[in-house]
Amino acid sequence: MSRYSQMPIVRSVRHKPGQAASPAEAASHPSKMMDPQWRQGYRLVAENGLLFDLQVAWWHMREAVDLARSYPQQTIIVNHAALPSDRSPEMMQGWSRAVHELAACQNTVMKISGIGLPSVPWRAENNRLIVETLFEAFGSQRIMFASNFPVDSLCGSYDDIFGGFLEISRDWSPDEQSDAFIGTAVRTYGLEESLLSRVAAPARAYGTETSRP
Numbered sequence: 580m581s582r583y584s585q586m587p588i589v590r591s592v593r594h595k596p597g598q599a600a601s602p603a604e605a606a607s608h609p610s611k612m613m614d615p616q617w618r619q620g621y622r623l624v625a626e627n628g629l630l631f632d633l634q635v636a637w638w639h640m641r642e643a644v645d646l647a648r649s650y651p652q653q654t655i656i657v658n659h660a661a662l663p664s665d666r667s668p669e670m671m672q673g674w675s676r677a678v679h680e681l682a683a684c685q686n687t688v689m690k691i692s693g694i695g696l697p698s699v700p701w702r703a704e705n706n707r708l709i710v711e712t713l714f715e716a717f718g719s720q721r722i723m724f725a726s727n728f729p730v731d732s733l734c735g736s737y738d739d740i741f742g743g744f745l746e747i748s749r750d751w752s753p754d755e756q757s758d759a760f761i762g763t764a765v766r767t768y769g770l771e772e773s774l775l776s777r778v779a780a781p782a783r784a785y786g787t788e789t790s791r792p
Contacts, residue, residue, distance in 0.1 A: 584627040590768040591656065592624050593632035602638035602673055610635055612642040621646070625653040630768065632690070637661035640677035647684035654686050656767060659693035659727065660709055666696070675712050682716040688767050689717050691744070691759075692725035701735030703746040710747045719751065719758035723767065 583589045596617065599608035611617040612635070624631050633643060633655050640661060647655055661681070663674040681687050694709050695701045713722050724744045726737055735743075741760075748756050757775070765774055 580623045580627045580629070584629050589629070590770075591630035591632045593634065593658070595634045596639075598636045598639055602670075605638040610639045610642055612639065612646050618646075618649075621650070621653075625650055630654045630656060632656045632658055634658040635662070637663060637674045637677040640681045643687070644681055644684055647681070647687050651686055654688060654767065655684075656688045656690055656723075657681065658690050660689065660691050660713060663694065663709055664696070666705075671708065675716075678713060679716045682721070687717075688721045688723065688763065689713050690723050690725050693727040693731060695727075695731050695734030695740070697734070699734060701731070701739045701743055703743040706743060707747050710744065714748075714751075714755075714759075719755035720763060720766075722759050723763040724759050725764075 583592075596611035598610050599605040612621075621631065631653060635643065635657075643655065643657065647653075661674065661678055663671065665671075678689070682689075691710055691713055694706050696705060699705060724741070726740055728737060731740060744759070745756075748759060751759075762775060764770065765772060
């Protein structure tokens with residue numbers, strides 16, 4: 580782990596700690612996040628100055644909350660919006676409660692990626708609720724848009740996905756858009772701040788303007 584931490588291109592460790600098949604099974608089938616041996620490895624990630632990218636379903640967010648509170652100095656980046664694949668009203672309510680609970684932990688960041696639906700073209704109207712809920716819960720400075728390419732090419736092109744993010748965020752302020760499109764990623768992963776000045780504002784880059792000053 581210490582060798583990885585010394586590599587300039589390595590910023591974070593990504594892991595899938597396993598998950599129950601449904602919310603009803605989560606209590607009796609916890610992920611490895613609750614395993615003491617797993618947490619020993621997690622502690623090594625933190626001690627070596629690496630971030631942690633977590634991919635797990637939203638019904639394990641209480642375990643993620645426990646992890647975040649147990650290691651408050653470690654940043655957790657939750658991948659794929661905590662996997663809200665079932666868009667039924669009941670499941671979306673459960674997802675919303677889970678991500679709001681996680682958002683109370685200030686050492687967590689949400690990566691909005693991988694939210695396309697199987698066999699359904701990527702459209703803003705299908706994903707607006709996901710993005711707006713996470714924007715409300717975490718604020719612009721703790722969310723980041725990501726493509727999940729090439730996997731998400733199954734549901735849309737790169738322009739479809741980022742054009743959709745732009746459409747959803749068109750009423751955000753320029754600073755809020757900049758956070759979600761690049762700023763949060765630069766700050767969280769410790770990338771060169773010069774990237775911020777070299778990248779055009781998202782609205783201008785796509786040939787439109789946000790409607791709010």
